[in-house]
Amino acid sequence: MLFSTFLGACIVPSVLGASWIAPGAVWYDTDGKKIDAHGGGVVKRGDTFYWVGQAASNQTPQMYSSTDLINWKNLGQQASSVTGMWRPKIAKPNGSFWLFGQQDRYVLSLKSSTFTGGYGQSAKVHIPPNDYSYSDTGMFYDDSTQTWYLLTSADHNIVQINRINSDGTLGDRVSQLAAGAYEAPGIVKANGVYFLIVSGKTGWRANPNKVFWSDSISGSWKGGSDIAPQAENTYGSQNTFELTVAGSQKTTYIYMGDAWDSKGGADSNYVWVPMNVDSSAHTISLDYHSMWKVDVNTGVVSYPSTAKRYEAEHTNLVGSAVVRDCRDCVSKRSVHKVTDTSELTFHNVTGTGSLQWLSFHYKVNNPEAGEAYIIVNDGPAMNISSLNSRAGYHKSVPVQLTMNAGDSNTITFGSMGSDEFEVEVDGIELFEDDEDL
Numbered sequence: 001m002l003f004s005t006f007l008g009a010c011i012v013p014s015v016l017g018a019s020w021i022a023p024g025a026v027w028y029d030t031d032g033k034k035i036d037a038h039g040g041g042v043v044k045r046g047d048t049f050y051w052v053g054q055a056a057s058n059q060t061p062q063m064y065s066s067t068d069l070i071n072w073k074n075l076g077q078q079a080s081s082v083t084g085m086w087r088p089k090i091a092k093p094n095g096s097f098w099l100f101g102q103q104d105r106y107v108l109s110l111k112s113s114t115f116t117g118g119y120g121q122s123a124k125v126h127i128p129p130n131d132y133s134y135s136d137t138g139m140f141y142d143d144s145t146q147t148w149y150l151l152t153s154a155d156h157n158i159v160q161i162n163r164i165n166s167d168g169t170l171g172d173r174v175s176q177l178a179a180g181a182y183e184a185p186g187i188v189k190a191n192g193v194y195f196l197i198v199s200g201k202t203g204w205r206a207n208p209n210k211v212f213w214s215d216s217i218s219g220s221w222k223g224g225s226d227i228a229p230q231a232e233n234t235y236g237s238q239n240t241f242e243l244t245v246a247g248s249q250k251t252t253y254i255y256m257g258d259a260w261d262s263k264g265g266a267d268s269n270y271v272w273v274p275m276n277v278d279s280s281a282h283t284i285s286l287d288y289h290s291m292w293k294v295d296v297n298t299g300v301v302s303y304p305s306t307a308k309r310y311e312a313e314h315t316n317l318v319g320s321a322v323v324r325d326c327r328d329c330v331s332k333r334s335v336h337k338v339t340d341t342s343e344l345t346f347h348n349v350t351g352t353g354s355l356q357w358l359s360f361h362y363k364v365n366n367p368e369a370g371e372a373y374i375i376v377n378d379g380p381a382m383n384i385s386s387l388n389s390r391a392g393y394h395k396s397v398p399v400q401l402t403m404n405a406g407d408s409n410t411i412t413f414g415s416m417g418s419d420e421f422e423v424e425v426d427g428i429e430l431f432e433d434d435e436d437l
Helices: 230-236
Strands: 038-045 048-054 061-066 073-077 086-091 097-103 106-112 120-125 134-142 147-154 159-164 170-177 182-190 193-200 210-214 222-226 238-246 251-259 269-278 283-286 306-311 316-318 322-325 333-338 343-351 355-364 370-376 381-383 396-402 406-417 423-431
Touching: 038 134, 038 251, 048 086, 086 134, 086 147, 097 134, 134 238, 147 182, 159 182, 182 251, 182 269, 193 238, 230 251, 230 269, 306 343, 333 343, 333 406, 343 423, 355 370, 355 406, 370 396, 406 423
Parallel strands: 038 086, 038 238, 134 182, 182 238
Antiparallel strands: 038 048, 048 061, 061 073, 086 097, 097 106, 106 120, 134 147, 147 159, 159 170, 182 193, 193 210, 210 222, 238 251, 251 269, 269 283, 306 423, 316 343, 322 333, 333 423, 343 406, 355 396, 355 423, 370 381, 370 406
């Protein structure tokens, strides 16, 4: 075995200007720290988006701000005295500002006179009208009626929608979905049709999320189709929020999900994907790309262009790795049989001296049987799945790495796992939007 001690990711990122949304990858804030806002939601005020989610360490509401949905500034804890608050969401039913979330199976509402910071407890209640406890929190603002709605997945397997009153109290139930064991509700409205997205109840393991629809927020809800191919398990994520970007050229609908670790903790990442919404057919499908972005002014979605590509067939091979034909590879050649007794090393990789996006193109024979790792220059080995939760499940795996400025960098690629675990490596891509390439 070439690599016997498998280390986690040990990157110390610099302050950066990010350029892409990469579903499942580790995302960093503008201070270079991992974004910590799980189970959250996003609202826009003026030209700024605000993202509130739960900090992994103690489930305290944490807020970030952005003007482009890519570069996020950490605005800190919003209620430092509150812990154990899951899936917080923002609402503004009156002159005050509100955070709603789950604490001890109750709806905990926090109130502040300012949008950022100073949130204190207002109420802690079960769900009207039947005093139900619940698990997950969703939030929806209907601009046609200027009404906020709290979405909950009650413990008795009924997804419920309650109006938030103008005084911030939790009001009447306006509709419910009693179609099975569902949770993690979110709503998006398109062309007068309401789409309710939910996940199954499988703990921290991803499952095929479903979409139901109605012509009214009051229901009844119909449908129950998958929003992604079943085998993808919603690209390894669970729904938390749907964001609408109404641009000058196009309205883009964004699915926002959490790629949970096994405990819903700090290693969890985020999967944001544009949605194809067909209001006539009453369907939603996720338009998955490994990297993308949306112009928040025009609403137009774009994807990166390759600036440089490094083919695996041109690397230095060690051990059992061998170059063979590959029908669906760019060069029609790839490196096969990368096991725990073999490695390959890419040379002359261009770095910027700061955090930049690379995409590793490879596939594994069984993502449950092992892990791929990379070594940059003389640094520590890094488990790719700790840099991107899609590692092993998707053939294009973007990660952010810091390399030396210039063309003298090396990246060694290897794997470890069971005797049957094997990786086939196609190449590495760098992208045009990274600085100094």
